[in-house]
Amino acid sequence: xxxxxxxxxxxxxxxxxxxxxxxxxxxxxxxxxxxxxxxxxxxxxxxxxxxxxxxxxxxxxxxxxxxxxxxxxxxxxxxxxxxxxxxxxxxxxxxxxxxxxxxxxxxxxxxxxxxxxxxxxxxxxxxxxxxxxxxxxxxxxxxxxxxxxxxxxxxxxxxxxxxxxxxxxxxxxxxxxxxxxxxxxxxxxxxxxxxxxxxxxxxxxxxxxxxxxxxxxxxxxxxxxxxxxxxxxxxxxxxxxxxxxxxxxxxxxxxxxxxxxxxxxxx
DNA sequence: AGAATTACCTGAGCGC
DNA sequence: TGCGCTCAGGTAATTC
Numbered sequence: 001x002x003x004x005x006x007x008x009x010x011x012x013x014x015x016x017x018x019x020x021x022x023x024x025x026x027x028x029x030x031x032x033x034x035x036x037x038x039x040x041x042x043x044x045x046x047x048x049x050x051x052x053x054x055x056x057x058x059x060x061x062x063x064x065x066x067x068x069x070x071x072x073x074x075x076x077x078x079x080x081x082x083x084x085x086x087x088x089x090x091x092x093x094x095x096x097x098x099x100x101x102x103x104x105x106x107x108x109x110x111x112x113x114x115x116x117x118x119x120x121x122x123x124x125x126x127x128x129x130x131x132x133x134x135x136x137x138x139x140x141x142x143x144x145x146x147x148x149x150x151x152x153x154x155x156x157x158x159x160x161x162x163x164x165x166x167x168x169x170x171x172x173x174x175x176x177x178x179x180x181x182x183x184x185x186x187x188x189x190x191x192x193x194x195x196x197x198x199x200x201x202x203x204x205x206x207x208x209x210x211x212x213x214x215x216x217x218x219x220x221x222x223x224x225x226x227x228x229x230x231x232x233x234x235x236x237x238x239x240x241x242x243x244x245x246x247x248x249x250x251x252x253x254x255x256x257x258x259x260x261x262x263x264x265x266x267x
Numbered sequence: 268a269g270a271a272t273t274a275c276c277t278g279a280g281c282g283c
Numbered sequence: 284t285g286c287g288c289t290c291a292g293g294t295a296a297t298t299c
Contacts, residue, residue, distance in 0.1 A: 127294090153270080161293090163293085256292090279290085
């Protein structure tokens with residue numbers, strides 16, 4: 001399940017392969033993923049040269065001269081650059097075939113990914129328009145979190161996983177950041193102090209940056225970007241003991257999402 | 268407006 | 284071995 005670090009690593013891996021290459025053909029093998037694949041891709045993309053590969057939250061943005069290809073990897077989506085054509089396997093839903101015989105291939109067993117197209121400013125696209133600040137930019141800080149959380153009674157974990165609050169914080173890093181910040185995930189967002197908001201913004205940034213750094217150290221040269229080998233402190237450890245105090249971790253559901261925390265270290 | 272719920276999808280892991 | 288069940292989870296859409 002790609003989180004923001006995996007998406008950023010995918011961006012870094014693909015950009016040098018794709019920039020400057022002209023698209024020759026588009027082959028979509030399914031009509032829709034979570035949302036329909038735009039039917040016009042096969043008509044508008046051929047002849048366009050990819051100018052850059054950007055990212056907004058967990059969305060990848062391919063600048064294709066006359067418009068932008070927007071791709072979300074969902075839960076199981078995966079983008080691969082193939083230097084030369086190869087027969088598609090199971091769940092290889094979309095190929096963007098490039099000049100010289102290489103191609104960009106989208107693979108997604110659960111079809112939770114999204115592919116969109118816009119000729120307008122991608123920031124104005126409905127999928128991106130409502131997204132909050134990037135967590136790795138200065139716009140995202142404790143003062144911001146404090147200000148936008150004042151009227152929110154929802155659990156702070158759900159609050160930071162809401163893309164409108166901050167872009168691209170998924171379940172894994174929400175759990176990890178809250179553990180590091182020493183904040184219980186079920187606290188109402190509005191109950192956080194300014195100091196706690198500052199700490200939370202800091203830990204969100206830290207876990208994402210560390211993950212990107214470790215991933216780029218270990219995986220960037222590989223053909224696939226899987227989960228980086230970061231040892232999670234709480235995620236997936238519901239039955240284990242706290243790495244800090246050795247007490248029992250607790251597992252609850254928030255917004256129907258698995259939530260693990262240490263009731264002693266997180267208040 | 269904010270919160271809660273549903274829908275989308277398939278592989279993995281489980282008990283029987 | 285295989286059947287049926289539950290779970291995993293991002294986010295848009297829908298409902299309250």
